Amino acid sequence: MYRAKTLVILLALVLLVPVAALAVNTGxxxxxxxxxxxxxxxxxxxxxxxxxxxxxHSYPSIIDFQATAGAGDFEQPLVSPPGIPxxxxxxxxxxxxxxxxxxxxxxxxxxxxxxxxxxxxxGETVHSMITVSSDVPGTGHPGLHDLILRGFGxxxxxxxxAKPTFVTLWIGNNDALGAATTGNLAILTxxxxxxxxxxxxxxxxxxxxxxxxxxxxxxxxTSIPFVTTIPPILVDPKTNQPVIFNxxxxxxxxxxxxxxxxxxxxxxxxxxxxxxxxxPRPIGTGLPLPASDVLLAAxxxxxxARVAQFNGVIQATAQQVGAAxxxxxxxxxxxxxxxxxxxxxxxSASFLTGGVFSYDGxxxxxxxxAFVANAFIDAINAQFGAEIPEGDLSGxxxxxxxxxxxxARGGFDSEDAAAASAAQPLVWTRYLFTAEAMxxxxxxxxxxxxxxxxxxx
Amino acid sequence: MRRRGALISRALGIxxxxxxxxxxAAPLRPAFAAGFSISEQSAKATGMAxxxxxxxxxxAVIYYNPGGMAFFDKAAGSVGATYITFTxxxxxxxxxxxxEGVTATEQKLHAFPPHAYWVQPITPExxxxxxxxxxxxxxxxxxxPDSFSGRFLSTLASIKDIDxxxxxxWQVTPEFGIGAGFIARFSxxxxxRDVPAVxxxxxxxxxxxxxxxxxxxxxGYGFDVGFLNKPxxxxxxxxxxxxxxxVNYTGDAILFPRSSGDPIFDMFLxxxxxxxxxxxxxxxxxxxxxxxxxxxxxxxxDLTVEVDGNHWGWSTLQNVPITFPGGQLPNSNIVQRWxxxxxxxxxxxxxxxxxxxxxxxxxxDQTPQPEQVVNPLLPDANRNGVTAGIxxxxxxxxxxxxxxxxxFADRTRAKTFADDPQGPFFGTYSTRALxxxxxxxxxx
Numbered sequence: 001m002y003r004a005k006t007l008v009i010l011l012a013l014v015l016l017v018p019v020a021a022l023a024v025n026t027g028x029x030x031x032x033x034x035x036x037x038x039x040x041x042x043x044x045x046x047x048x049x050x051x052x053x054x055x056x057h058s059y060p061s062i063i064d065f066q067a068t069a070g071a072g073d074f075e076q077p078l079v080s081p082p083g084i085p086x087x088x089x090x091x092x093x094x095x096x097x098x099x100x101x102x103x104x105x106x107x108x109x110x111x112x113x114x115x116x117x118x119x120x121x122x123g124e125t126v127h128s129m130i131t132v133s134s135d136v137p138g139t140g141h142p143g144l145h146d147l148i149l150r151g152f153g154x155x156x157x158x159x160x161x162a163k164p165t166f167v168t169l170w171i172g173n174n175d176a177l178g179a180a181t182t183g184n185l186a187i188l189t190x191x192x193x194x195x196x197x198x199x200x201x202x203x204x205x206x207x208x209x210x211x212x213x214x215x216x217x218x219x220x221x222t223s224i225p226f227v228t229t230i231p232p233i234l235v236d237p238k239t240n241q242p243v244i245f246n247x248x249x250x251x252x253x254x255x256x257x258x259x260x261x262x263x264x265x266x267x268x269x270x271x272x273x274x275x276x277x278x279x280p281r282p283i284g285t286g287l288p289l290p291a292s293d294v295l296l297a298a299x300x301x302x303x304x305a306r307v308a309q310f311n312g313v314i315q316a317t318a319q320q321v322g323a324a325x326x327x328x329x330x331x332x333x334x335x336x337x338x339x340x341x342x343x344x345x346x347x348s349a350s351f352l353t354g355g356v357f358s359y360d361g362x363x364x365x366x367x368x369x370a371f372v373a374n375a376f377i378d379a380i381n382a383q384f385g386a387e388i389p390e391g392d393l394s395g396x397x398x399x400x401x402x403x404x405x406x407x408a409r410g411g412f413d414s415e416d417a418a419a420a421s422a423a424q425p426l427v428w429t430r431y432l433f434t435a436e437a438m439x440x441x442x443x444x445x446x447x448x449x450x451x452x453x454x455x456x457x
Numbered sequence: 458m459r460r461r462g463a464l465i466s467r468a469l470g471i472x473x474x475x476x477x478x479x480x481x482a483a484p485l486r487p488a489f490a491a492g493f494s495i496s497e498q499s500a501k502a503t504g505m506a507x508x509x510x511x512x513x514x515x516x517a518v519i520y521y522n523p524g525g526m527a528f529f530d531k532a533a534g535s536v537g538a539t540y541i542t543f544t545x546x547x548x549x550x551x552x553x554x555x556x557e558g559v560t561a562t563e564q565k566l567h568a569f570p571p572h573a574y575w576v577q578p579i580t581p582e583x584x585x586x587x588x589x590x591x592x593x594x595x596x597x598x599x600x601x602p603d604s605f606s607g608r609f610l611s612t613l614a615s616i617k618d619i620d621x622x623x624x625x626x627w628q629v630t631p632e633f634g635i636g637a638g639f640i641a642r643f644s645x646x647x648x649x650r651d652v653p654a655v656x657x658x659x660x661x662x663x664x665x666x667x668x669x670x671x672x673x674x675x676x677g678y679g680f681d682v683g684f685l686n687k688p689x690x691x692x693x694x695x696x697x698x699x700x701x702x703x704v705n706y707t708g709d710a711i712l713f714p715r716s717s718g719d720p721i722f723d724m725f726l727x728x729x730x731x732x733x734x735x736x737x738x739x740x741x742x743x744x745x746x747x748x749x750x751x752x753x754x755x756x757x758x759d760l761t762v763e764v765d766g767n768h769w770g771w772s773t774l775q776n777v778p779i780t781f782p783g784g785q786l787p788n789s790n791i792v793q794r795w796x797x798x799x800x801x802x803x804x805x806x807x808x809x810x811x812x813x814x815x816x817x818x819x820x821x822d823q824t825p826q827p828e829q830v831v832n833p834l835l836p837d838a839n840r841n842g843v844t845a846g847i848x849x850x851x852x853x854x855x856x857x858x859x860x861x862x863x864x865f866a867d868r869t870r871a872k873t874f875a876d877d878p879q880g881p882f883f884g885t886y887s888t889r890a891l892x893x894x895x896x897x898x899x900x901x
Contacts, residue, residue, distance in 0.1 A: 090658050390552045397554070
C-alpha cells in the first residue's frame with residue numbers, strides 16, 4: 001500500500017513537471033474557464049460573415065491559447081464555409097467587385113453539451129445583451145442568437161451561467177457605429193441607457209461570478225474604412241487626385257446639399273455613385289446621394305462625442321471592478337492616422353490594401369484580430385501582474401485568410417470585370433458593391449429587431 | 458486603364474512606404490567595435506586590444522594618436538589588413554513577430570579592411586605622415602533572404618569606408634608631442650531588402666519587390682588631434698580626438714520583381730511599381746566623433762602595460778534620411794536614436810627577446826544602440842574581447858600578428874515601445890567574431 005502510494009506520488013510528480021514547465025504566469029487572473037462576450041468583433045466576424053476560418057482566429061481564441069499554452073478547451077459556435085451569411089470575396093479590382101459567396105454554411109457544433117466559451121452575438125448591443133435570448137421571427141435576419149445562445153438565455157445570462165473564471169467584454173460598438181454606417185442618428189444609443197445597461201452587465205458578472213475581467217472600449221467612427229474610404233469630393237480615378245475645377249475641388253452632393261471637407265461618404269455608397277448620384281452635372285446626374293450613403297461631419301462629431309462618453313463609462317466601470325481596460329480606440333486611431341509597422345511591414349486602416357480591415361470595411365482581418373488579441377493580453381498582463389506571452393502574428397500576416405479563397409477570385413481582365421465595367425461606364429466605380437453584396441451587408445448589419453438599419457456588428 | 462491609375466497610385470504608395478522604412482534603417486550593423494566602427498587598424502594594436510594611445514612605436518600612431526608621431530626620429534611605414542569573420546551570428550525569434558521557433562543565420566563574413574601608414578621626420582621637431590585607415594565598416598547579409606522573416610527590414614546592409622589621413626606632428630619638448638591630421642573619408646553604402654504589400658485578393662502580406670540601393674563612394678571631411686607626454690622612461694600618457702564627420706551619399710535604387718505568389722497581383726504590381734529602373738537616391742550618415750585617453754606604464758624595462766578609455770559620440774546617429782530627389786518614391790527617415798558609448802581597453806606588450814614581442818589584451822565595449830531600434834539591420838550588443846599578438850622586430854622589416862575574439866552579449870529585443878519606428882521584430886541575436894590582423898612594417 002505504501003509502495004503504491006509512493007508510486008502514485010512519483011508518477012504525479014513526473015506528470016506535473018512538464019505541466020509546470022508549460023504553465024503560463026497569468027498573475028491574479030485565472031483562465032481555467034475563460035468566457036468572451038460581445039458582438040461580431042468578439043465573435044470573429046470577418047468580411048460580413050461568421051465563418052470558422054475566421055472564428056478559429058478570433059481574438060478570444062488567441063487569448064485563450066496564449067493564456068493556457070494551448071491547453072484550453074475554448075469552444076466557439078463554429079460555422080462551416082462559406083459562413084453565415086456567405087463570406088464576401090473580392091472578384092476584381094477594376095472595377096472593384098465584392099460579392100458574397102453563394103450558399104450558406106451550417107453550424108458545426110450546435111450540439112455541444114455545454115455553453116460555448118465565446119458567447120458573442122453579431123449585432124448585439126448593450127441592451128440586447130441583457131434582453132434578447134433568441135431571434136425575432138419574420139425580420140429576415142439570419143438569426144445568430146439562436147445559433148450561439150441556443151435558447152439557454154440572454155448573452156449575459158449565459159456568461160453568468162458558464163461560471164467563468166475570466167471574462168473579456170467588448171460590447172457597445174453597435175450602440176455607436178450603427179448610426180455611423182447608416183447615417184441615421186436616431187439609432188444612436190442614449191448615454192443614460194448605455195450607462196445603465198453597461199453597468200448592469202458588468203455588475204452582474206462581477207457579483208455573480210467573481211470572475212476577473214477585461215473590458216474593451218469602442219473605436220471612433222472615423223477610424224474605420226467603411227466611413228473613411230470615399231472622400232466627399234470628386235476624384236479623378238486616373239490619378240487618384242482630386243479633380244480641380246475653377247481652382248478648387250468639386251464637392252459631392254449630399255442629402256442636405258454640397259458635402260463639406262469633414263463629411264464622409266460611406267463605403268456602401270459605391271453603387272449609388274456608380275449611377276451618378278451625388279456627382280454634379282455633367283459628369284454625374286446632379287442628384288443627391290441618399291442619407292444612408294452619407295455621414296455628415298456634424299453627425300460624425302456627435303457620434304464620436306457619444307463614443308467618448310461611452311468609453312468614459314467603460315473606463316470608469318473597469319476601474320470600479322478592477323478590470324483590465326483595453327483601449328482599442330487608441331489602437332485604431334493610430335492605425336487610421338500613422339499606421340503601424342510590424343517587422344518592417346506597414347499596416348493601415350486603408351480599405352483593401354491596409355491589411356487590417358476585411359471586405360466589409362468594418363470587421364478586422366485575421367491580422368487585425370491578432371493585433372487586438374495582443375492588446376488585450378498587454379492590458380491583462382498590466383492589470384493582473386500576468387506574463388501571458390503575446391500571440392504570434394506571423395500566421396496572421398502571411399497565412400491564409402478567411403476572406404478570399406483562391407477559387408472565388410475573379411481575374412484582372414476577367415469577363416466579369418469587363419462586363420461590370422461596361423455596365424458602369426461612369427468614373428465612380430472605385431468600390432462598387434453589387435446589389436447582392438449590399439443586400440448581404442444590409443442583412444447582416446440589421447438590428448435584431450429588424451428594420452433597415454445597417455448594423456456593423 | 459483610367460481606373461487602374463488609382464490603384465497604381467495606391468500600390469505605389471504602399472510600396473514606397475515600405476521602401477522608405479527599409480532604406481532608412483539599413484546602413485549600419487555592429488562590426489567589431491560597438492556600433493559599426495573598426496578599431497583594429499594595426500596588428501600590434503589588435504594584439505593589445507587597441508590600448509595603444511599612450512605609445513609611439515608603431516606608425517599606426519597616425520590613427521590612434523597623432524601626438525605620438527612627434528616622437529619618431531626616423532622614417533617608418535607599415536601596411537596590413539584585418540581579416541574579420543563571424544564564428545556565430547544567429548537569430549532566434551520571439552512572439553509576437555516573427556515568432557517563437559523562427560531562426561536565422563547570417564552568411565559567413567570574410568572582410569579584409571586594410572591599413573597603411575608612413576611617417577617622415579622633416580626636422581627633429583617636425584614630422585609628417587599619412588595614413589590610410591578603415592575605421593568604419595560592416596556587412597550583414599542574412600542567409601535565405603527570400604524566406605528570412607526579417608527580409609522586410611534588411612537582407613543586406615553594407616558600409617565601406619577608407620580614410621585618407623595626412624598628419625603633421627611637432628615635438629614640443631623631448632617629453633611632449635602634439636599632432637593633428639586632416640581626414641578625407643570615402644564611403645559607400647549598400648542596402649537590400651524586400652518590399653511588402655497587402656494582396657487585396659487574399660488580405661495577406663506578400664513580397665512586392667526587392668529593393669537594392671547602392672551609393673557611390675562619397676566623401677566627408679574631418680580632422681584629428683592628439684598629444685603624448687612621456688615624463689619618465691616608465692610612464693606615458695596621451696589622448697586623441699577624431700572629429701565627427703558627415704557623408705552625403707548619392708546613388709541609385711532599383712526595384713526588382715519578386716513573385717507575390719499570386720500571378721494576378723503580380724500583374725498589378727508590374728503596372729504599379731517602377732521595376733528594373735534606376736531611381737536616384739540620397740542618404741546621409743553622421744559618423745561619430747571619438748575621444749581616446751590612455752596611460753602606459755613600464756613596471757619592467759621589457760614590459761609595457763596600457764589602459765585606455767574611449768568615448769564614442771554615437772548620438773550623432775539619430776536618423777538616416779532617405780531621399781528620392783525625383784519623387785519616384787516617397788522620402789523617408791530611418792530612426793536610430795543611438796547614444797554615446799564607452800569602451801575600456803587594457804593591453805600588455807612584453808619584449809620576450811630582443812626581436813620578439815608578445816601581447817595580450819582585453820576590451821569591454823558598450824553598445825550605443827537602444828533596444829528600441831535593435832533589428833536585423835543593426836543588432837548591436839555589448840561585447841567583451843580577448844586578444845593576443847606577436848611581433849617581430851627586424852631591420853628594416855617588422856612583422857606583427859594580432860588576434861581578437863569578441864564575445865557579444867546576447868542581444869534581445871523583447872519590449873514594446875510607444876514610439877516604435879519599425880514595429881516589433883522580437884528575438885535574440887547571438888554573435889561571436891574573430892579578427893586577425895597582419896601588418897608588415899618598415900623602419901630606417
